[in-house]
Amino acid sequence: MSPGEGANADRIPLIAANWKMHLTASEAEDWAGRFIPLLRDRAEALDRRVEVAIAPAHPLLDRLGRALRGSRVHLAAQNLHPEPEGAFTGEVSLAMLEDLACDFVLIGHSERRQLFGEDDAFIAAKARRLEASRVRAILCIGETLDEREADRTLAVVDRQLAAVLDATGAGFAGGLVVAYEPVWAIGTGRTATPEIAQTVHASIRRTLVDRLGDRGHGVRILYGGSVKPSNVEELLSQPDVDGALVGGASLDPHSFAEIALACLEMP
Numbered sequence: 507m508s509p510g511e512g513a514n515a516d517r518i519p520l521i522a523a524n525w526k527m528h529l530t531a532s533e534a535e536d537w538a539g540r541f542i543p544l545l546r547d548r549a550e551a552l553d554r555r556v557e558v559a560i561a562p563a564h565p566l567l568d569r570l571g572r573a574l575r576g577s578r579v580h581l582a583a584q585n586l587h588p589e590p591e592g593a594f595t596g597e598v599s600l601a602m603l604e605d606l607a608c609d610f611v612l613i614g615h616s617e618r619r620q621l622f623g624e625d626d627a628f629i630a631a632k633a634r635r636l637e638a639s640r641v642r643a644i645l646c647i648g649e650t651l652d653e654r655e656a657d658r659t660l661a662v663v664d665r666q667l668a669a670v671l672d673a674t675g676a677g678f679a680g681g682l683v684v685a686y687e688p689v690w691a692i693g694t695g696r697t698a699t700p701e702i703a704q705t706v707h708a709s710i711r712r713t714l715v716d717r718l719g720d721r722g723h724g725v726r727i728l729y730g731g732s733v734k735p736s737n738v739e740e741l742l743s744q745p746d747v748d749g750a751l752v753g754g755a756s757l758d759p760h761s762f763a764e765i766a767l768a769c770l771e772m773p
């Protein structure tokens with residue numbers, strides 16, 4: 507299948523913010539107070555043409571959720587533990603995220619893999635926990651610079667994706683969002699070229715379609731890694747780039763709004 511073949515016009519782009527370990531709850535409230543008016547006059551178009559989600563640190567979820575109420579902006583979490591509850595000091599359960607009305611949760615972010623030792627099996631266990639939940643996974647996958655230079659990019663992202671698909675069934679795949687985040691492009695100012703992004707996204711799409719049949723065409727594949735207002739349009743113009751996962755540029759409500767509104771300018 508050629509890149510983009512079978513591209514699904516029904517894939518509404520998702521623009522998601524990952525605030526990582528930034529901002530306090532009061533700063534988050536202030537951020538929402540400045541962000542929501544920037545979208546307001548485009549709210550109807552936004553509903554049909556783009557979905558927006560914010561993933562703050564866990565202690566901010568409650569207050570940010572209240573501040574976003576009625577805005578159509580989704581609340582997302584940055585992490586969850588695979589076990590339903592128990593003696594896991596410092597961890598957060600799915601029930602806690604459900605109670606806070608989270609719509610999405612990031613799993614497999616490269617910072618969790620690299621800095622906190624999370625492996626494919628642990629990430630697959632988190633995915634299994636999400637199978638019967640309305641909280642949808644944003645599964646992050648991506649290669650390091652060494653892996654790219656060793657020409658292992660497609661093998662690495664395929665392995666990371668397969669680990670989760672092998673462990674889960676149709677219920678999980680129905681709500682799945684994949685985020686391709688090359689580790690060498692995160693927080694470095696180095697963005698993958700649109701061509702690099704499309705090549706990897708097309709390979710991810712092939713794997714999704716091989717594994718899930720036609721439903722694979724419906725899975726959104728986001729790009730992440732130094733996305734900013736100046737490069738988002740060319741990334742989104744690629745047929746298999748269905749949105750963005752934005753770190754640094756999402757901390758400023760104006761630049762994040764510009765990124766979200768860029769979806770409205772796309773043909």
Ligand code: 13P
Nearest residue numbers: 524692693731732753754
């Ligand atoms: P930056 O946009 O800061 O490169 O971060 C990307 C990222 O890791 C989002 O999850």
